[in-house]
Amino acid sequence: MEIIKKYQDIFCSEFRSLKFxxxxxxxxxxxxxxLSAGGKRIRPVLTVMICDFFGNNYQDAINPAIAxxxxxxxxxxxxxxxxxxxxxxxxxxxxxxxxSNTAILSGDTMFAKAYEFVTFTREDKLPxxxxxxxxxxxxxxxxxxxxxxxxxxxxxxxxxxLLMIQLxxxxxxxASLKIGAILGGASEEQANLIFEFGEEVGMVFQLQDDLLDTxxxxxxxxxxxxxxxxxxxxxxxxxxxxxxxxxxxxxxxLEVYHDLNMDHQVKIAKVQExxxxxxxxxxxxxxxxxxHVKSMDALDKINLKPEYKQVLSDFAExxxxxxx
Amino acid sequence: MEIIKKYQDIFCSEFRSLKFxxxxxxxxxxxxxxLSAGGKRIRPVLTVMICDFFGNNYQDAINPAIAxxxxxxxxxxxxxxxxxxxxxxxxxxxxxxxxSNTAILSGDTMFAKAYEFVTFTREDKLPxxxxxxxxxxxxxxxxxxxxxxxxxxxxxxxxxxLLMIQLxxxxxxxASLKIGAILGGASEEQANLIFEFGEEVGMVFQLQDDLLDTxxxxxxxxxxxxxxxxxxxxxxxxxxxxxxxxxxxxxxxLEVYHDLNMDHQVKIAKVQExxxxxxxxxxxxxxxxxxHVKSMDALDKINLKPEYKQVLSDFAExxxxxxx
Numbered sequence: 001m002e003i004i005k006k007y008q009d010i011f012c013s014e015f016r017s018l019k020f021x022x023x024x025x026x027x028x029x030x031x032x033x034x035l036s037a038g039g040k041r042i043r044p045v046l047t048v049m050i051c052d053f054f055g056n057n058y059q060d061a062i063n064p065a066i067a068x069x070x071x072x073x074x075x076x077x078x079x080x081x082x083x084x085x086x087x088x089x090x091x092x093x094x095x096x097x098x099x100s101n102t103a104i105l106s107g108d109t110m111f112a113k114a115y116e117f118v119t120f121t122r123e124d125k126l127p128x129x130x131x132x133x134x135x136x137x138x139x140x141x142x143x144x145x146x147x148x149x150x151x152x153x154x155x156x157x158x159x160x161x162l163l164m165i166q167l168x169x170x171x172x173x174x175a176s177l178k179i180g181a182i183l184g185g186a187s188e189e190q191a192n193l194i195f196e197f198g199e200e201v202g203m204v205f206q207l208q209d210d211l212l213d214t215x216x217x218x219x220x221x222x223x224x225x226x227x228x229x230x231x232x233x234x235x236x237x238x239x240x241x242x243x244x245x246x247x248x249x250x251x252x253x254l255e256v257y258h259d260l261n262m263d264h265q266v267k268i269a270k271v272q273e274x275x276x277x278x279x280x281x282x283x284x285x286x287x288x289x290x291x292h293v294k295s296m297d298a299l300d301k302i303n304l305k306p307e308y309k310q311v312l313s314d315f316a317e318x319x320x321x322x323x324x
Numbered sequence: 325m326e327i328i329k330k331y332q333d334i335f336c337s338e339f340r341s342l343k344f345x346x347x348x349x350x351x352x353x354x355x356x357x358x359l360s361a362g363g364k365r366i367r368p369v370l371t372v373m374i375c376d377f378f379g380n381n382y383q384d385a386i387n388p389a390i391a392x393x394x395x396x397x398x399x400x401x402x403x404x405x406x407x408x409x410x411x412x413x414x415x416x417x418x419x420x421x422x423x424s425n426t427a428i429l430s431g432d433t434m435f436a437k438a439y440e441f442v443t444f445t446r447e448d449k450l451p452x453x454x455x456x457x458x459x460x461x462x463x464x465x466x467x468x469x470x471x472x473x474x475x476x477x478x479x480x481x482x483x484x485x486l487l488m489i490q491l492x493x494x495x496x497x498x499a500s501l502k503i504g505a506i507l508g509g510a511s512e513e514q515a516n517l518i519f520e521f522g523e524e525v526g527m528v529f530q531l532q533d534d535l536l537d538t539x540x541x542x543x544x545x546x547x548x549x550x551x552x553x554x555x556x557x558x559x560x561x562x563x564x565x566x567x568x569x570x571x572x573x574x575x576x577x578l579e580v581y582h583d584l585n586m587d588h589q590v591k592i593a594k595v596q597e598x599x600x601x602x603x604x605x606x607x608x609x610x611x612x613x614x615x616h617v618k619s620m621d622a623l624d625k626i627n628l629k630p631e632y633k634q635v636l637s638d639f640a641e642x643x644x645x646x647x648x
Contacts, residue, residue, distance in 0.1 A: 027469040078432060082425040101406040104428060105469055108402060111435055112461040119454050126451055130443050137436040145351040145429055 054184025143168025378508025467492025494526030
């Protein structure tokens with residue numbers, strides 16, 4: 001994926017050159033901290049790349065891409081308060097490093113700052129970009145709310161789960177691509193197709209994330225395996241297992257999954273075993289494949305040079321088998 | 325102020341017709357609750373009125389005015405978490421009625437919703453409106469941060485205090501008017517003058533608020549008198565008294581103001597007495613008058629029909645003497 005690496009270098013060098021520190025420091029230092037923590041910057045890189053694919057004008061996409069990256073990090077800052085999460089990318093979360101009030105207000109300021117970068121969009125494209133950005137922001141909030149609702153629900157249907165990850169994760173991937181396409185001069189139809197591609201790819205991404213969190217290799221994944229289980233997260237694996245297991249096995253999963261006193265390693269091993277018995281790994285891969293096919297269907301209808309479509313196709317495929 | 329009443333009726337009837345409830349209800353019910361709580365809606369009413377004064381086209385201002393009102397209420401929802409405030413407009417705050425996480429996420433969604441209404445601005449005015457709106461949003465966050473910083477500071481300078489209320493309160497008043505002027509087709513120079521007018525009026529508004537909170541009549545003011553004192557707020561009165569009192573009196577104020585165990589009524593009476601001894605009421609009125617004069621200087625340079633300028637002048641004057 002050398003070509004993606006090229007756009008990653010372009011975007012990251014622009015992003016690193018930004019100065020977030022100003023007065024009052026109590027507000028902007030946490031913002032600088034949150035935005036310097038790294039991450040793959042995959043969403044804004046896609047924005048910049050797609051803009052270049054459609055219009056050969058990636059410069060136009062830099063500011064909106066920065067907006068997307070700041071927005072994404074804002075949601076992480078606030079989600080970490082709501083989820084009481086201590087660690088993000090190997091470092092204390094803003095909420096833990098500072099405090100809850102700081103994380104709320106610095107997060108709000110990041111949201112406003114994201115819009116500041118939206119305002120730097122060239123004027124003829126601004127209304128369209130602003131609409132996509134704002135619709136997405138609201139949907140991401142809705143997704144987070146469904147995720148929070150799941151905390152107090154022991155049974156979540158597959159449809160509910162899929163709606164949640166669509167809103168919380170997939171639409172932002174779709175929007176990142178769509179905004180790039182708009183800036184590259186794509187037609188509305190083409191921009192919607194690239195959104196669809198991105199959304200399906202986002203679904204694959206999240207399903208694989210669920211899988212890696214429970215069955216991944218800690219050294220390559222870079223996160224503690226079993227985190228979702230210990231947080232009683234209603235992942236695809238749990239939802240699927242609860243639909244497939246019956247009788248005593250289902251009762252056991254229900255009990256073990258919500259047992260907060262069980263030894264962590266014992267709990268993770270027990271849940272992994274029940275998941276395996278339910279056959280969740282195969283089901284998850286089948287579902288990922290279904291979404292992958294949908295992404296390829298959308299890609300088929302997109303009018304880009306074959307070598308560009310190949311990049312997108314390779315990218316989609318890489319998410320299907322990633323172990324990081 | 326019959327004419328303001330007219331625009332208030334226009335705006336409030338539009339605002340009441342909005343439907344904020346949708347799925348998930350856990351997210352949107354708190355939003356509906358926050359936005360139905362009433363309030364004077366003074367900011368959006370100014371937007372609509374000024375737009376009509378400049379361009380005789382108030383309809384163009386309705387959606388941006390709704391954006392301003394939603395944004396203002398979003399800041400209240402988040403501020404109430406940070407300030408641990410139980411009551412707002414006589415009802416439990418969102419944070420107390422629901423919980424902190426709900427108030428964070430519903431607030432975030434309100435911020436996005438505010439931008440949704442900005443996107444409904446007519447396209448030729450959208451870039452300018454979006455810029456003012458976003459700049460203001462960031463400044464309001466900065467103001468709230470300064471206010472939070474003051475909590476842990478026993479001595480705050482007048483300059484720091486004035487910067488805080490300018491950012492937290494006055495710029496939004498200025499921006500509400502400026503956005504209305506932009507939509508009414510005012511020149512940039514005229515729009516900036518109306519911003520200046522609004523900002524100075526906003527300073528007067530906040531100073532009078534500080535005064536009423538400590539020396540107001542509870543029945544007309546509608547809020548518990550002495551709230552700022554019990555919250556150890558660094559108001560103008562406190563800042564001024566700390567600058568003017570000397571020796572034992574100053575030490576006494578410092579001690580009493582930060583004594584959290586003193587009987588509430590005794591504390592309020594004691595602080596009021598020290599404030600009076602320092603002569604804060606006269607000083608506050610002198611400062612309000614200074615800002616009022618500045619607002620009138622800006623108004624002088626504004627090219628509007630004399631009868632419209634009279635409305636603005638009467639409005640500014642009413643804030644100087646309000647007891648509600």
